[in-house]
Amino acid sequence: MVKVAVLGAAGGIGQPLSLLLKLNANIKELSLFDVVNVPGVGADLSHINSDATTETHLPSSKEDKTALLTALKGANLVIIPAGVPRKPGMTRDDLFNINASIIKSLAEGIAQSSPDAFVLVISNPVNSTVPIVAETLKKHGVYNPSKLFGVTTLDIVRANTFIAQLYPTDSKPTDFNVNVIGGHSGETIVPLYSVGSTGKLYEKLSEEQKKTLINRVQFGGDEVVQAKNGAGSATLSMAYAGYRLAESILKSLTSSEEVVECTFLNLVPEIKGAEEAKKLVGGLDYFSLPVKLGKNGIEEVKYEILTKISDDEKKLLEVAKEQLAKNIEKGVSFATQ
Structure with missing residues (x-):
């Protein structure tokens, strides 16, 4: 039984994410933090007759750090959906300057209260916020790369759904678990349809269909932003994706079976397979790859998948690596200024 803290719990992702977490039998305490509206969210969730208790933490002013530190105290798992959502015409890079400061401040709270x-x-x-968190935790001397996860699970969720939609009579989204590697924006997202159970279905597609499918996975967020017509971005699907990764981590704490998920991680020598992975991705310090989860976090990087990809996927990977290098450097520079 664990304590989970959600930082940004009153937002478009934070609310449905908190609802899903409230229903998880492994969670004993749900700690909700936000700078606005969070008491109402907590009161609403507290009426649900699941076992997890809810506590809310709202700062009394911009200078008040106590609420954040209290929310984080004793947390086993911290999930950060905080920040400004993407609006029509906005790229993820447009969000950077606003969200980077928020993330750095929250990471400092984690370093102090739940290292x-x-x-x-x-x-x-x-692609940039994960390096910011890493560098901030390093600065405080509490960094454990095995316990830091960039949530790229939405790309996998979309990849599963979109290929199933092309074969509605033969398959359903839950049949698949496509590995999506690289990063979590645009062309840094590389779905590996040629590997695993989707291989034969993918090969049946025309070149134009393949191109459209890949593009849809890479830019699925734009599809939602446009459909919401200025009223938001991908919040419900992102909440589900964040919950799925959290659920897998909680499962790995208690289950003896192997739990594997893709995540954007820091490729450091302390993690088994990370050095081999780093060589195969051109020396990048961060990359999304399937990892084996365990009681201490990321136990092993399943880098072998990089040796099985198709020639087309290798080309996508080259584009992804070039963009990722810039994204990572941007985050590291911000955090170390």
Whole structure:
């Protein structure tokens, strides 16, 4: 039984994410933090007759750090959906300057109040915000790369759904678990349809269909932003994706079976397979790959998948690597200024 803290719990992602977490039998305490509206969210959730208790934490002013530190105290798992949502015409990079400061401040709170927690970063742009969290935790001397996760699970969720939609009579989204590697924005997202159970279905598609499918996975967020017509971005699907990764981490704490998920991680020597992975991705310090989860976080990087991809996917990977290098550097520079 664990304590989970949600930072940004009153937002478009934070509310449905908190609802899903409230229903998880492994969670004993749900700690909700936000700078606005969070008491109402907590009161609403507290009426649900699941076992998890809810506590809310609202700062009394911009200078008040007590609410954040109290929310985080004793947390085993911290999920960060905080930040400004993407609006029509906005790229993830447009969000950077606003969200980077928010993320850095929250990471400082984690360093002080829950340094041993698993940390899941949802706030965009993930390719840059994860390095910000890492550098901030390093600065405080509490960094554990095995416990830092960039949530790229939405790309997998979309990849599963979109290929199933092309074969409605033969398959359903839950049949698949496509590995999506690289990063979490645009062309840094590389779905590996050629590997695993989707391989034969993918090969049946025309070149134009393949191109459209890949593009839809890479830019699925734009599809939602346009459909909401200025009223929001991908919040419900992102909440589900964040919950799925959190659920897998909680499962790995108690289950003896192997739990594997893709996540955007720091490729450091302390993690098994990370050095091999780093060589295969051109020396990048951060990359999304399937990892084996365990009681201490990321136990192993399943880098072998990089040796099985198709020639077309190798080309996508080259584009992704070039963009990712800039995104990562942007985050590291911000955090170390």
